[in-house]
Amino acid sequence: MIVKFIIAGVFVMTQGLLLVLLLVVRYHFRMFSLPGDERALRLARSCTRGTLILMAGAFIAFVWIMAGDIPEFPRVWFTAGQ
Amino acid sequence: MMQLQPQEKILFVSRRHWWIFFVAGIKAAFTVLVVVGGIVMAERFVPEAERVFTAEFLILTGAVIIEMLWIGFFLTVADFYLDAWVVTNERIMFVEIRGLFSRTANSVDYRSIQDVTVTVNGIIATFLDFGDIIIQSAGTHGNFRFRGVPKPAEVKERILAIKNAYLRSFSGQGSE
Numbered sequence: 525m526i527v528k529f530i531i532a533g534v535f536v537m538t539q540g541l542l543l544v545l546l547l548v549v550r551y552h553f554r555m556f557s558l559p560g561d562e563r564a565l566r567l568a569r570s571c572t573r574g575t576l577i578l579m580a581g582a583f584i585a586f587v588w589i590m591a592g593d594i595p596e597f598p599r600v601w602f603t604a605g606q
Numbered sequence: 607m608m609q610l611q612p613q614e615k616i617l618f619v620s621r622r623h624w625w626i627f628f629v630a631g632i633k634a635a636f637t638v639l640v641v642v643g644g645i646v647m648a649e650r651f652v653p654e655a656e657r658v659f660t661a662e663f664l665i666l667t668g669a670v671i672i673e674m675l676w677i678g679f680f681l682t683v684a685d686f687y688l689d690a691w692v693v694t695n696e697r698i699m700f701v702e703i704r705g706l707f708s709r710t711a712n713s714v715d716y717r718s719i720q721d722v723t724v725t726v727n728g729i730i731a732t733f734l735d736f737g738d739i740i741i742q743s744a745g746t747h748g749n750f751r752f753r754g755v756p757k758p759a760e761v762k763e764r765i766l767a768i769k770n771a772y773l774r775s776f777s778g779q780g781s782e
Contacts, residue, residue, distance in 0.1 A: 545681065549677065549681060575677060
């Protein structure tokens with residue numbers, strides 16, 4: 525069970541970080557592009573679409589792994605060196 | 607978005623050389639290799655690792671790595687694309703983004719430009735023809751350095767030609 529909690533925590537943190545970075549990228553492209561620079565706006569849109577698609581894919585993988593049977597940490601990892 | 611004066615026209619925009627972008631890509635690829643290599647080595651040398659690195663786990667890890675690579679790629683593109691020298695008929699604007707939340711935007715009027723210097727350092731910069739351009743300004747900002755400019759000597763000549771044309775037109779207006 526603890527492994528599922530760790531995976532869920534790491535997953536939520538990485539997705540949150542990803543969203544923040546996405547907003548930063550969009551902000552940069554919109555605020556610091558030249559007047560009439562359509563290419564910068566297209567790059568921002570591509571970044572948003574790609575990130576949302578990848579997040580959806582990662583979410584499906586996350587649900588898949590949560591629904592399955594995850595082995596706990598092997599005992600040998602904790603007893604190594606003792 | 608950057609604002610121009612009503613009569614101001616953009617003459618050219620200079621960005622960093624593609625080599626700077628390429629080096630950033632190499633660093634990202636190396637990071638991915640280290641992560642993937644670590645998982646492969648763990649599977650091979652830690653007997654219990656097979657129980658943890660199941661197909662689902664590897665797919666989820668791969669998906670998160672791809673996400674991070676994707677956003678990292680766009681952060682690098684933003685840094686590369688938005689770091690620019692904008693040369694207009696009235697001034698030169700410098701926009702530099704340093705990291706995620708730090709940026710510098712300056713402009714220098716042609717009347718303030720005292721000297722333009724080009725430096726090319728290293729064998730790669732020499733062969734690929736990129737270098738730094740330093741503009742010495744009489745204003746309070748001092749020197750402006752833009753790193754990794756492609757064809758720096760040509761850019762310098764263009765800046766000096768535009769500056770001379772601007773000063774001629776400015777003195778012409780003053781004498782009328």
